[in-house]
């Protein structure tokens with residue numbers, strides 16, 4: 001408990017609730033207050049914000065809320081990331097470049113909050129990151145990876161309907177004779193470790209921290 005003020009735990013609950021409620025201003029304030037109390041940016045995201053988005057997703061699945069409400073929560077999440085993103089880069093900063101990663105959300109899928117955090121964490125850990133954004137066609141990943149001579153192609157997928165495009169990516173890399181040139185890594189709610197292995201993708205990360213560990217491991221294997 002912080003003397004004379006609100007505890008970190010209470011503030012985390014305030015942030016959690018504000019994200020579920022889609023309240024930008026309250027979310028931003030709580031995130032800033034937590035930063036002010038010395039909480040690490042990544043811990044704020046992991047402990048207070050990601051669990052809130054999980055609840056939002058569950059409510060959406062149960063039809064208790066609809067798309068506009070999910071969008072408001074996503075906006076509140078992003079409002080916090082404006083402050084937390086630069087902090088992650090400061091807090092986790094490792095200066096030397098370990099490798100190049102081309103990252104994006106797969107074709108048909110516009111979810112990017114998680115992909116953005118993964119990109120930030122990779123950057124913070126010394127990777128050179130080329131972020132192609134969201135709804136990225138398979139051939140764009142390959143084009144960019146060739147252009148920058150990437151080590152890893154990292155793909156985010158939250159929509160099951162877009163999973164066939166990841167299979168297409170593996171297939172196209174094989175057809176072009178490039179499968180050994182780039183390591184592949186996937187993550188996001190639509191994919192699992194088992195699915196990745198089954199379709200011939202060597203890297204899977206459950207969250208942004210695992211993404212960094214896996215990227216380092218993949219680099220070691222190059």
Ligand code: B12
Pocket residue numbers: 050053054056057058060061067070071074108109110111112113114115117118154155156157158159160161185186187188189190204205206207208209210211
């Ligand atoms: C926010 C959200 C939205 C927002 C997205 C805003 C944005 N800018 O991203 C909006 C409102 C736009 C949206 C739209 C839709 N959504 Co939506 N959405 C969500 C929600 C609630 C949260 C996702 C999120 O941002 N979580 C927080 C982030 C930080 O976590 P994360 O993405 O999981 O990322 C972490 C890890 O997965 C991992 N990771 C992520 N990417 C990568 C990549 C790599 C390489 C690695 C290693 C790791 C990794 O690390 C991240 C950080 O720790 C989820 C529910 C859920 N449980 O996921 C539904 C959800 C993903 N949406 C869903 C659906 C159905 C839709 C719509 C089709 C709804 C509609 N009828 O229109 C549209 C899709 C539009 C499209 N073409 O993409 C479904 C998907 C079901 C499925 N399996 O296919 C979900 C699961 C909701 C549900 N329970 O039904 N959505």
